[in-house]
Amino acid sequence: MKKLISIAALLLGACMFCGTPARAESSSLEQGIAQYRAENFEEALVLLEKSRAEQPESSLAAFYLGMARKQGGDLSGAIKDLTDAATLKPPVLDAYLELADAWHFTGDDAKALVWAQRSEEAGVRPARSAFLKGIILAARGESDDALRAFEKAKQLDAALTQSADFQIAIVMAGSRKLSRARDALRAVVAADPNSEMASYAKEYEQSFTRIIESHRTWHLALGLNYLYDDNAISNPSNAAAQAQIGNPTGQRDHAFLGTLRLDYSPMLSGNAIFNAQYLLQSTKYGSGDNPSTLINSLTLIPGYAFGSSALSLPVNYSHVLLKEEKYQQLLSARPTWSWQTAPQHILQGALAYSRRDMLNDPFVAEEERDSNIFGASAGHIFSYGKLGGMAALRYDFSYDAAQGSHWQNRGHRISLNGVVPLAATVKLNLSGEVSLQDYLNANTLFNDIKRNDTTWFGTAGISWNLTPNFAINAQYAHTTAHSNIPVYGYSRNTFSTGVELGF
Numbered sequence: 345m346k347k348l349i350s351i352a353a354l355l356l357g358a359c360m361f362c363g364t365p366a367r368a369e370s371s372s373l374e375q376g377i378a379q380y381r382a383e384n385f386e387e388a389l390v391l392l393e394k395s396r397a398e399q400p401e402s403s404l405a406a407f408y409l410g411m412a413r414k415q416g417g418d419l420s421g422a423i424k425d426l427t428d429a430a431t432l433k434p435p436v437l438d439a440y441l442e443l444a445d446a447w448h449f450t451g452d453d454a455k456a457l458v459w460a461q462r463s464e465e466a467g468v469r470p471a472r473s474a475f476l477k478g479i480i481l482a483a484r485g486e487s488d489d490a491l492r493a494f495e496k497a498k499q500l501d502a503a504l505t506q507s508a509d510f511q512i513a514i515v516m517a518g519s520r521k522l523s524r525a526r527d528a529l530r531a532v533v534a535a536d537p538n539s540e541m542a543s544y545a546k547e548y549e550q551s552f553t554r555i556i557e558s559h560r561t562w563h564l565a566l567g568l569n570y571l572y573d574d575n576a577i578s579n580p581s582n583a584a585a586q587a588q589i590g591n592p593t594g595q596r597d598h599a600f601l602g603t604l605r606l607d608y609s610p611m612l613s614g615n616a617i618f619n620a621q622y623l624l625q626s627t628k629y630g631s632g633d634n635p636s637t638l639i640n641s642l643t644l645i646p647g648y649a650f651g652s653s654a655l656s657l658p659v660n661y662s663h664v665l666l667k668e669e670k671y672q673q674l675l676s677a678r679p680t681w682s683w684q685t686a687p688q689h690i691l692q693g694a695l696a697y698s699r700r701d702m703l704n705d706p707f708v709a710e711e712e713r714d715s716n717i718f719g720a721s722a723g724h725i726f727s728y729g730k731l732g733g734m735a736a737l738r739y740d741f742s743y744d745a746a747q748g749s750h751w752q753n754r755g756h757r758i759s760l761n762g763v764v765p766l767a768a769t770v771k772l773n774l775s776g777e778v779s780l781q782d783y784l785n786a787n788t789l790f791n792d793i794k795r796n797d798t799t800w801f802g803t804a805g806i807s808w809n810l811t812p813n814f815a816i817n818a819q820y821a822h823t824t825a826h827s828n829i830p831v832y833g834y835s836r837n838t839f840s841t842g843v844e845l846g847f
Contacts, residue, residue, distance in 0.1 A: 372398060373405050380408055385415045396425070403432035407439050419446050430459075437468045441476060448480050456480045471501030475508060482515050485650060487615075490515050561610050567603035569817075569842025571627070576634040578825075578834045585830035597634050601840060602626040617647035617656060638665040653683040670703040676717075690725040696742075710788060712748030719743070731765035749785040750795075756780045769809040773819070776802040790829045797832060799825040813846035 376391035392409040399405050410425030423446050429439040440463035447456035460477040464470065478493030494508040494515075579595045580586050608620040625639040640663045647656030657679050664672040676698035683691045696719035706712045723738030742755040759777035766772055779799045786792040805819030818841040827833040 373402070373408070376405075376412070377408055380412055380415075385412055388412045389416060401432060403429045403434060403436050403439075406432060407436040407442075410439065411442065414442065414446060419450055422446050423450070437463075437466050440466060441468055441473055444473075444476055444480065448476070448483065453480050453484050457484070471497050471504055474500060475504055475511075478508070478511060482511065485652065487515050561608065563607040563609070564847040565603070565605045565607075565844055566847070567601070567605075567842060567844045569601035569603075569840050571599040571601050571838060571840040573597050573599060573629075573634075573836070573838045575834060575836040576629055576631075578836065580831050581833050581835050582830035585833070589831060595634075597629045597631050599627050599629045599634075599636070601842065602628075603844075615649040617645070617649060617654060619645045632667070635666055636668070637671075638668070639663070652685075653681065656680050656682070672703060673701050675699045688727050690727075692721075692723045692725065692738075694721045696720065706748060708748075708789075710748045710750045713746050713751050714748075715744050715746040715751065717742060717744050729765060731768055732763060732771070733765050734761075734763040736761045750783070750787050750789070752785055753781050753783040753795075755782075766806075771807050773805045773807060774803070776800075787829060790831070793829055795827060795829050795832065797825060797827045799823065815844045815846075817842060817844065 372391050372395035376388050376395055379385075379388035379391060389409070389412045392405065392412050395405045396402070396409050406425045407429035410422045410429055413419075413425060414422035423443065426439045426443045426446060429436040430443060440459050444456045444458075444460035444463060447453070447459060457477070457480050460473060460480055464473040464477060474493050475497035478490045478497060481487075481490035481493055491512060494512050498505045498508045573596070575595045576597045576599070577592055577595045579592055580589070586592070602625070604624040606622045610618060612618060621643045623639075623641045623643070625641075626637070628636045641660060643658060643660045645656055645658045647654055657677065659678075660674075660676045662672075662674045664674075666672075676696065678694050678696045680692060680694040685691055696717075698715075698717040698719075700713065700715045700717060702713045719740060719742040721738055721740040723736060725734065725736045727734050736759075738759050740755070740757040740759070742757075744751060744753045744755065746752050757777055757779040759775065761775040762773075764772040764774065777800075779797075779801070781795075781797040781799075783795040783797075785794065787795050801821070801823045803819055803821040805817060807815055807817040809815045819839070821838045821840075823834075823836040825832065825834050
């Protein structure tokens with residue numbers, strides 16, 4: 345979208361100057377101006393540099409030299425000369441608008457806005473000043489002010505109506521006011537159906553129509569999966585540790601996995617963001633001795649967008665049944681800041697707080713896992729290709745202030761996730777992470793050892809969307825946990841496959 349805005353600014357800048365601000369003052373200047381008007385910019389540059397050297401106090405020489413540099417792509421040089429043209433006596437007022445345009449192209453929209461406002465206040469080409477001001481404000485994410493500037497440009501010069509309506513549509517789309525954006529694009533087409541801008545507008549109007557018609561505020565998904573688990577009870581890998589806990593059996597098992605997900609995603613206008621999700625997950629093992637679970641969770645994600653960044657506050661509540669008995673409830677909040685640094689790159693930073701309550705009493709006080717958990721994270725998301733490719737890297741820190749001394753710990757986790765499109769409807773999903781848990785107190789149940797765990801976890805899966813509402817999937821996952829207390833060290837492999845239905 346910023347690219348479209350910049351293209352519009354370039355077109356504006358190319359046609360912005362016409363006429364002579366003042367009479368030429370020297371032969372070199374006259375010849376330079378003549379060459380500039382003939383669009384012989386290289387020849388003009390040589391003559392105007394000579395004129396500027398001869399008359400360093402000439403605002404007119406500075407102006408035309410700045411314009412020649414600008415046409416040649418030397419924006420830093422152009423800004424220097426145009427600034428002289430705007431500040432020498434007498435100033436060349438047209439330099440105000442040219443400076444606004446040049447600063448905008450360098451990405452410094454704060455300075456661009458200053459010069460656009462000076463141009464507007466000085467009455468320099470009022471309609472074009474308002475139009476360029478709108479482009480700059482839109483690039484800064486100041487949508488409401490940008491819309492007012494474009495409307496003003498239309499009122500001042502009817503010839504700018506089509507261009508202004510196109511920019512209004514882009515701003516509306518950026519604010520997720522897609523219906524109003526579509527109406528503005530239709531106005532662009534109606535103004536001159538055969539123009540090149542109208543052809544662009546038709547494409548965007550059709551895209552917005554598809555988005556509006558395909559958007560579903562409510563989305564229900566049902567997942568049905570089979571799971572094979574070779575260590576459902578996380579049986580220790582160490583034989584002595586197995587003997588220590590009674591040599592349990594039955595760790596290999598089959599299970600049914602069912603999920604029911606209800607998403608609420610309203611199409612809000614403006615900068616407000618809101619999503620909500622209810623999720624029901626059931627894992628039912630064949631053996632009643634293995635840890636079948638039923639998890640209910642509700643997530644609310646309010647947020648607000650600020651131009652290229654957004655602040656959100658995901659809040660989640662989860663309740664867990666284990667073997668059909670109450671087991672745990674968890675309430676968490678994770679204020680998150682996301683910043684799109686480039687079209688394909690997003691940086692994220694977050695703080696986190698969770699309250700964990702175990703719903704059964706521990707057998708000793710040191711094993712009490714009720715806790716306040718504090719955390720922070722930083723990550724980078726990279727998207728690529730036209731089929732939804734993605735890679736994400738994240739670091740998480742956590743401090744678990746459990747009531748029981750055995751569970752108080754500091755954690756570090758590094759995770760890497762990727763989506764590799766194999767075709768338009770087939771994707772390979774990969775993930776891997778390593779977690780380090782440093783427990784802070786001696787474990788009185790295991791010879792007063794301070795426990796340290798390192799856990800490796802990875803998945804590889806494939807999903808195939810046969811239709812927009814029907815997908816099949818398969819996934820393999822592996823876990824290896826190392827611990828200096830062997831009871832907590834184990835290895836586990838799972839394989840699952842199933843379908844997901846959307847409604």
